[in-house]
Amino acid sequence: MITMLTDNTSTVETTHQQxxxxxxxxxxxxxxxxxxxxxxxKNHVLxxxxxxxxxxxxxxxxxxxxxxxxTFLRLLNxxxxxxxxxxxxxxxxxxGQDIYRPGAAAAEIRLRVGMVFQKPNPFPSMTIQQNVLAxxxxxxxxxxxxxxxxxxxxxxxxxxxxxxxxxxxxGSSLSGGQxxxxxxxxxxxxxxxxxxxxxxxxxxxxxxxxxxxETIHELSESMTIVIVTHNMQQAARVSDHCAFFLSEDGxxxxxxxxxxxxxxxxxxxxxxxxxxxxxxx
Amino acid sequence: MTTTFVPDTLxxxxxxxxxxxxSTLATxxxxxxxxxxxxxxxxxxxxxxxxxxxxxxxxxxxxLGFLGSFFRDRVVAIxxxxxxxxxxxxxxxxxxxxxxxxxxxxRGAPAFHKGYxxxxxxVTSSGEALxxxxxxxxxxxxxxxxxxxxxxxxxxxxxxxxxxVEIKGRFAGVVRFLTQAMSGVPSIxxxxxxxxxxxILVFHSFSGIAGACALAILMLPTxxxxxxxxxxxxxxxxxAASYALGASQAQTTFRVVLPSVRSGLISASVLxxxxxxxxxxxxxxxxGYFIKLTTNVGNGAIGxxxxxxxxALGAGTTESMTRAWGGACVLLALILILFIGARSLGGRxxxx
Amino acid sequence: xxxxxxxxxxxxxxxxxxxxxxxxTEYGPSDKVFRGVITSGAMMSLVVLALIAGFLLFRGLEIxxxxxxxxxxxxxxxxxxxIDKATASFGIGAMxxxxxxxxxxALLIATPFAMGTALFLxxxxxxxxxxxxxxxxxxxAAIPSVIYGIWGYAVFMKYGTSWGRSINEYLGWFPLFNVxxxxxxxxxxxxxxxxxxxxxxxxxxxxxxxxxxxxxDQIDAxxxxxxxxxxxxxxxxxxxxxxxxIGGAMLGLxxxxxxxxxxxxxxxxxxxxxxxxxxxxxxxVASLIANKFGEAGEYELKALMASGLVLFLVTLLVxxxxxxxxxxxxxxxx
Numbered sequence: 001m002i003t004m005l006t007d008n009t010s011t012v013e014t015t016h017q018q019x020x021x022x023x024x025x026x027x028x029x030x031x032x033x034x035x036x037x038x039x040x041x042k043n044h045v046l047x048x049x050x051x052x053x054x055x056x057x058x059x060x061x062x063x064x065x066x067x068x069x070x071t072f073l074r075l076l077n078x079x080x081x082x083x084x085x086x087x088x089x090x091x092x093x094x095x096g097q098d099i100y101r102p103g104a105a106a107a108e109i110r111l112r113v114g115m116v117f118q119k120p121n122p123f124p125s126m127t128i129q130q131n132v133l134a135x136x137x138x139x140x141x142x143x144x145x146x147x148x149x150x151x152x153x154x155x156x157x158x159x160x161x162x163x164x165x166x167x168x169x170x171g172s173s174l175s176g177g178q179x180x181x182x183x184x185x186x187x188x189x190x191x192x193x194x195x196x197x198x199x200x201x202x203x204x205x206x207x208x209x210x211x212x213x214e215t216i217h218e219l220s221e222s223m224t225i226v227i228v229t230h231n232m233q234q235a236a237r238v239s240d241h242c243a244f245f246l247s248e249d250g251x252x253x254x255x256x257x258x259x260x261x262x263x264x265x266x267x268x269x270x271x272x273x274x275x276x277x278x279x280x281x
Numbered sequence: 282m283t284t285t286f287v288p289d290t291l292x293x294x295x296x297x298x299x300x301x302x303x304s305t306l307a308t309x310x311x312x313x314x315x316x317x318x319x320x321x322x323x324x325x326x327x328x329x330x331x332x333x334x335x336x337x338x339x340x341x342x343x344x345l346g347f348l349g350s351f352f353r354d355r356v357v358a359i360x361x362x363x364x365x366x367x368x369x370x371x372x373x374x375x376x377x378x379x380x381x382x383x384x385x386x387x388r389g390a391p392a393f394h395k396g397y398x399x400x401x402x403x404v405t406s407s408g409e410a411l412x413x414x415x416x417x418x419x420x421x422x423x424x425x426x427x428x429x430x431x432x433x434x435x436x437x438x439x440x441x442x443x444x445x446v447e448i449k450g451r452f453a454g455v456v457r458f459l460t461q462a463m464s465g466v467p468s469i470x471x472x473x474x475x476x477x478x479x480x481i482l483v484f485h486s487f488s489g490i491a492g493a494c495a496l497a498i499l500m501l502p503t504x505x506x507x508x509x510x511x512x513x514x515x516x517x518x519x520x521a522a523s524y525a526l527g528a529s530q531a532q533t534t535f536r537v538v539l540p541s542v543r544s545g546l547i548s549a550s551v552l553x554x555x556x557x558x559x560x561x562x563x564x565x566x567x568x569g570y571f572i573k574l575t576t577n578v579g580n581g582a583i584g585x586x587x588x589x590x591x592x593a594l595g596a597g598t599t600e601s602m603t604r605a606w607g608g609a610c611v612l613l614a615l616i617l618i619l620f621i622g623a624r625s626l627g628g629r630x631x632x633x
Numbered sequence: 634x635x636x637x638x639x640x641x642x643x644x645x646x647x648x649x650x651x652x653x654x655x656x657x658t659e660y661g662p663s664d665k666v667f668r669g670v671i672t673s674g675a676m677m678s679l680v681v682l683a684l685i686a687g688f689l690l691f692r693g694l695e696i697x698x699x700x701x702x703x704x705x706x707x708x709x710x711x712x713x714x715x716i717d718k719a720t721a722s723f724g725i726g727a728m729x730x731x732x733x734x735x736x737x738x739a740l741l742i743a744t745p746f747a748m749g750t751a752l753f754l755x756x757x758x759x760x761x762x763x764x765x766x767x768x769x770x771x772x773x774a775a776i777p778s779v780i781y782g783i784w785g786y787a788v789f790m791k792y793g794t795s796w797g798r799s800i801n802e803y804l805g806w807f808p809l810f811n812v813x814x815x816x817x818x819x820x821x822x823x824x825x826x827x828x829x830x831x832x833x834x835x836x837x838x839x840x841x842x843x844x845x846x847x848x849x850d851q852i853d854a855x856x857x858x859x860x861x862x863x864x865x866x867x868x869x870x871x872x873x874x875x876x877x878x879i880g881g882a883m884l885g886l887x888x889x890x891x892x893x894x895x896x897x898x899x900x901x902x903x904x905x906x907x908x909x910x911x912x913x914x915x916x917x918v919a920s921l922i923a924n925k926f927g928e929a930g931e932y933e934l935k936a937l938m939a940s941g942l943v944l945f946l947v948t949l950l951v952x953x954x955x956x957x958x959x960x961x962x963x964x965x966x967x
Contacts, residue, residue, distance in 0.1 A: 039294040048292075078298065079856060084760055087294030100297040107356060107859045115857040121850045125872050138860040138868070140355045183854070190858060331792070333799065360861035367757060370749030377830050378773050381784045388787070440674030448671055458956075459678045465884075465952030466685065466945065467891025469919045473941040474685040477692050498681060505678070530660065531667035559777020562893035562923055587779045587894075594783060594898065602787065609780050616775055624768070 030055040030224040031076065031113075031194055036090035037251075038071050038080065045071055047251035049090075051243055053194070058216060058225045060239030060260065062232060064280070067245045068252030069228045073196050076226065077113040078106045094194070111139060114192035118199045120179035122171030122186070128154075129167040131182055135190035149189060157185035158215045177208025184215060195219065197227040201234065213238050232276055236264055244272045311349075312365060315341035335373070342366065385609050392607025401574040401584070407593050407601035416608055418574040419589035422489065423615070425578055426568065426585060427554050429493035430500055435550045437497075438504030439539075446512040447520075447534050457509070464502035471498040472563030480567055489578030492568030492585065499560060500553040507549030511542045511627075548627020555619035559612055561587035586612045685945065693939030696723060704939060705729065710904050710921070712933040723936040725943065727904045731821065731916025732944070735896060736889035738825025738910060739832055744882045746829075747836035751878075754837075755844045756866060774834035782898035785827040790899070793823035797911040812912040819901035821915040827899050828892060832885030839884060839959060843877025844870055880959030887951040891944060893919035918944045 029052040038046035046068040053059050061069045074080040076092060078099060091098045099109045122131050132150045136143045143149055150167065154160040159181040163169070171182060180200055187195060197216070201209040216225060216238050229235050235242055242264075243257040256269045267273045274280055319337030326333075346362035397415040405414030441460065445453045475495040484491060515538050523533040539546070564570075569582030570592050577583070586608055593605035660668060696704060700723060707724020714720050754763055754770075785793075797817035804810045847870040855865040897920040907914040922937050922944075929937055 035292070037292050037294070077857065079853065081296070081298040082853075082856065087296050089292045089295050102297065102301060105354070105357075106298065107354070107861060110857055111859040117850060117854065117857075119850055121848070121854045123851060123854070123868070134855075134868075135858040138356070138855060138858050138864050186854075186858070356859075356861050356864065360863040363863035363866070364757065367749045367753050370746050371753040374746045374750055374833060377789070378776075380788060381776065381780065384784055384788050385780065437674055437677050440671050441678060444671045444675030448668055450668075450672055450675070452672075452676070456675050456678060459682055461956050462949055462952060463678050463682055465887045465891075465948050466682075467893070467919055467948055469891070469893045469922050470685065470689070470941045470945045470948075473922065473938060474688055477688050477938060478684070498685075501678065501681075529664045529667070531663050534667070555775050559775075559779060561777070561779040562919065565923060566926060587777060590779050590783065591894065594786070605783055606787075609783055612777065613780060616777070617772070620772055620775060 029053055030095070031226075032093040033072075033076070034091045034093070036072065036075060036092065037088060038068065038075060039085075039087040040083065041085040041087075044251040046075075047253040049245075049254045051254060051257060053224055053226055054241065055224050056220060056222065057240040058220045058227060058238055059241045059243065060235040061226065061228045061243050061245060062230075062235045063245035063252070063255075063275070064247075065230060066252075067247035069245050070198050072245070072252075073115075073198050073226065073228050076194070076196055077110050077115055079110075079115065081106075107139070111135070111190045112192050113194045113196060114187035114190065115196045115198065116180070116183050116187050116200050119203050120176055120183050122174070122179050122182050124170065124172045127168045127170055128163050128174075128182060131171045132185050132189050134186055139190065141190075153185040153188040154182075156188055156215075156219060157181045158211055158218075159185060175208070177204050177211065180204060180208065180212060181215065184212070184219075188219075192223065194224045194226065197225065199228055199230060202230065209234070232264075232278075236260060244269075244275065246271060246275075308361065308365075311345060311361070312342075315345055315365075318345075339366070339369070342369075382613075385606060385613055388603065389606035389608075389610030392603045392610075397607065398611075402572040402589075403574070407596035407604055408598040409600060411600055411603060414604075416584075416586070416589055416604075416611060418572060418584035419586045419608060420611065420615075421574055421576065422568070422571075422583040422585040423558065423587075423612075425576060425583070426489050426493040426496060426564075427558060429490060429578065430496040430557065431550060431554060433494065434497040434500045434504055434553065438501055438550075438553070439508050439546060441501075441505045442508035442512050443534060445509050447530070447538065460502045460505045463498070464506070466498065467562075468495075468499055468560050469562040469566070471495045472566035474498070475563065476566045484580065486580055487567060487569035487582040488580055489568050489583040492564050492583070493578070495563035495567045496557045496560060499563065500557045503556055504549055504553040507552060508546055511545035511549060512538065514545070515541055545627045548623045551619050551623035551626065555616050555623060558616050558619060559587055561591055564588050565591065586615070686942065689938050689942035689945065692935055693942050696936050696939040700724070704936075705943065708904055708906055710925075710936075712925075712930060712936075718932055721932055721936075723933070723939075725918055725921065725940050727906045728902075728916040728918045728921045728940070729943070730906045730908075731900075732890050732918045732947075734908065734910065735821045735824045735828060735900070735915065735917060736886055738821060739828035739889040740882055740886050742826060742829035743833045743836060743885055744878070747833050747840055747881065747885070748878055750833065750837045751840035751844055752866060752870070755841055756862065756870070770834050770837060774838070776831075778831065778892060778895040779898075781827055781831055782895040785823070785895060785899040789827065790818060790823065793820075793826055794818050797822050801911050809908060810911055811909055813909070814912070816913045817911055819899060819913050819915070820911050821900065821907070822910045824896050824900040824915060824917070825910070827895055828889045831892065831895065832888050835888060836878070836881040836885040839881030840874060840878045843874040843881075843959075847873045876958050880955045883951055883955035883958065887948045887955060890951065891919055891948045892917070893923050896920045897923050 031053040032051070034050050036046060036049040037044070049072055061072065063069055071080060075088060080086050080088060088100070092100060094109065094112065098104070123134060126134065129146075129150050130137075132153050133143065133146060136149075151160060151164075154163065159178060162178060163174070171179065174182060184200075201212055204212070213234065216227065219225060220240070227238060229238075239260050241257065242260045244255045244263065244267075245252050246255045247253070256263065256267060256272045258268075263272060264276050267276065315338055318341040319334055322337035322340070323333050342362065342365055346358055349358045349361070392411055394412045398420065399417050400415035401418035402414045402416070403418075441456055444450055445457055472495050475491050475498070479491040479494060480487060519537055519541065520533055523537045528536070564585050564587055568585060568588070570588040571582040571584050573584075575581070575583060590605045590608040590612065593601045593608060699718070700707070704724055706726045707722065708727045709722045709724055711720075711722045713722070750770075754766060758766065794817045797820055798815075800822075801810055801812055801817070805812070851869045852865040855868060860868070896917045900915040900917060900920065901913045902916055902920060902924060903914040904916070905914055907916075918940050922940055925933060925937060
């Protein structure tokens with residue numbers, strides 16, 4: 001399914017076209033946003049973003065820096081509202097329900113939509129095991145078998161073999177790449193349906209980056225992943241779908257979305273073509 | 282699949298996460314129930330007065346929070362309980378300070394009459410009627426001593442700050458450390474020191490200068506520390522530009538660095554003055570107390586606002602008590618003026 | 634004609650074999666004077682501190698020689714007949730214990746409130762209110778102790794007395810809360826509460842400065858895992874700010890130990906070591922000095938100097954420790 005928004009200063013048109021060659025057309029979407037706008041105070045930073053995230057796939061959000069990708073990501077798990085001047089409009093649907101509906105419990109939503117941040121931030125005063133279990137501890141959910149959960153999450157994050165003998169070591173004693181994988185394991189412990197990743201590899205070396213990309217690939221078989229990345233090659237490697245954001249002297253907006261292969265080989269919009277070919281950004 | 286769209290121009294920013302009226306009412310209800318139950322507890326157990334009610338209130342909050350955790354998500358219930366507790370703690374702390382300001386104004390007001398600020402207590406005793414006498418001697422004494430203390434302390438404080446920030450001498454760390462240590466000197470010890478040196482050895486009597494020196498000891502750490510922070514804010518490229526033009530360090534400091542933070546330094550000095558304006562203990566030992574308006578700072582005791590209050594308290598009658606409150610009122614006003622002056626002169630350069 | 638280049642560099646040096654050059658800054662004459670003046674001016678704080686300790690020791694040495702360690706442990710304060718030294722006996726034991734007792738009471742009351750206020754200002758307060766309240770806090774820190782004293786004496790005394798009475802009624806079985814006679818005015822408990830009020834601003838400021846540096850990214854991680862505001866505070870901010878809070882509390886302790894006038898006006902000075910905090914019996918070294926100073930003879934004056942020295946050393950120690958502890962937070966987390 002290809003969604004294309006053409007930008008016009010006075011009106012916005014939304015056109016949907018069925019793509020014939022896409023087998024994922026029949027997939028349900030785990031998350032969907034409609035008409036998302038975001039403000040910081042009077043500053044309009046995101047305009048009319050309507051996007052669908054197909055289940056069990058990886059969607060990459062690409063675009064030059066400063067066009068609102070991270071802000072958009074934070075809207076998906078209701079982290080945007082922690083900034084004092086933040087405001088938004090539009091809807092975000094998780095399993096058919098708007099997460100911003102009145103009475104929605106934000107904390108519960110964040111248990112279903114997890115997040116991994118740009119800079120690895122394991123809790124320094126907790127051991128590796130405690131870090132992984134931090135989610136259930138904080139939400140005071142009972143865990144039947146703690147050891148099983150820890151092993152499962154660390155394995156899925158690709159860290160189990162390296163730390164299984166030192167689960168009592170402190171989180172800060174790991175290398176950068178290992179810390180980030182610990183953060184991924186921590187996010188997995190609450191069994192989210194969707195995992196948001198905000199440039200998870202930008203602070204890491206190429207070796208760690210590759211391993212995390214493998215992890216993302218494995219995880220995507222059982223959950224929906226949305227990843228913001230500056231690195232186009234990474235987007236090409238890791239994501240199934242891509243959404244290209246751009247900010248032209250105004251709020252950031254969605255230019256084009258589609259299959260990664262289409263976006264990179266045969267984009268519909270000239271700006272997308274310019275970006276993926278490195279002519280700007 | 283078609284989507285209805287809303288043209289951009291009609292979209293308004295919203296805050297769907299804001300507390301709904303319902304949830305605010307629920308929180309207030311929670312607090313009110315705790316309050317009511319506490320009143321009940323007070324009535325039943327005979328726990329007395331505001332403290333009793335307060336203890337009952339906190340107890341009720343704890344119980345309600347515990348019960349509430351069964352109905353709502355435990356994390357949310359604990360969060361609510363913590364929020365109410367912290368807000369209550371804050372408001373509790375505010376009450377005495379509000380009481381202080383209120384008492385000072387309410388109980389000091391009767392002392393004010395037409396000549397209050399311009400007469401001294403030379404011919405009036407503390408116990409006499411309130412429309413006689415005044416505290417002109419106290420105001421003048423305090424102001425004189427503050428000026429002298431400022432003259433001693435501000436240059437020294439700025440010099441110390443220059444040493445730490447500009448010269449970065451070998452002992453910069455030591456000086457900083459000692460300044461910090463000096464800020465812990467009890468005020469009475471500063472008074473004792475000046476007494477044993479200046480009063481006994483030099484002046485052979487109480488004097489305003491001795492009092493000013495004691496105040497300067499107490500003021501110096503504040504001025505030094507604030508001046509240091511202000512000087513640190515001067516960007517290095519300013520100094521680099523000056524050196525690149527061939528200026529000496531002295532010229533750079535006096536012509537470039539200091540002028541750029543002039544208002545900050547003035548603010549630091551006035552703030553230091555505000556802190557010592559109310560010091561009583563050192564003055565009791567160095568400048569004593571004198572009832573006559575005088576400008577003689579070199580020889581003999583001199584009045585000051587804190588010692589005026591102190592001596593009026595000692596007299597013990599209701600009139601003298603009111604005079605003490607009146608003095609407190611004037612002192613507080615002086616500190617407020619100095620404070621506001623410091624803020625408006627310097628602005629908040631370590632802003633939030 | 635080729636000019637010979639004269640060089641100070643080492644003769645062994647060559648491009649393949651670098652030898653470090655010593656770079657010495659020669660200051661011009663005006664700068665030499667400048668630096669000299671500034672350096673000596675800056676040493677003033679060192680000089681003053683040394684002088685304070687020195688003079689107090691000088692004047693009080695005789696007392697330490699005459700009484701030895703007993704000066705600190707004895708409880709009696711008797712100036713004797715003022716003429717014959719042998720009739721006098723000075724000991725600050727009761728006063729020292731009293732200083733510590735009132736300061737500790739103040740610390741125990743003030744620290745939770747300071748922590749709550751700091752958390753409130755940093756994490757609960759709406760931003761427009763925060764700036765105003767911070768200024769109010771700074772202003773309150775500048776209220777002189779004599780005003781706290783007069784308020785404590787004239788306004789707060791009756792509340793403190795009735796609270797002391799209530800505590801004694803319900804908890805009087807506990808030795809601390811027992812009283813020899815049902816008089817609850819001017820007790821260490823009341824003095825402690827007034828002191829607590831005085832030190833809350835200091836502790837709050839230090840605590841707030843530390844709490845504001847708590848790592849935001851970890852707090853974000855807690856939120857992202859479904860935690861609430863209190864979860865973030867409890868798991869990240871409080872452990873992070875623990876040293877800061879302790880340091881701030883100790884700074885407050887130092888202030889409370891040296892406080893003179895507020896305690897003098899509110900506490901009943903009795904020369905007896907007393908741990909029954911609700912009783913009308915207390916002490917404080919600083920108030921002792923203020924009390925006895927007016928009529929002290931030569932010898933008694935020396936005893937007061939010695940007391941001042943002891944007080945000075947104690948507060949200095951507490952402040953050193955406080956600065957070290959607060960410095961530790963800034964050092965480890967950056």
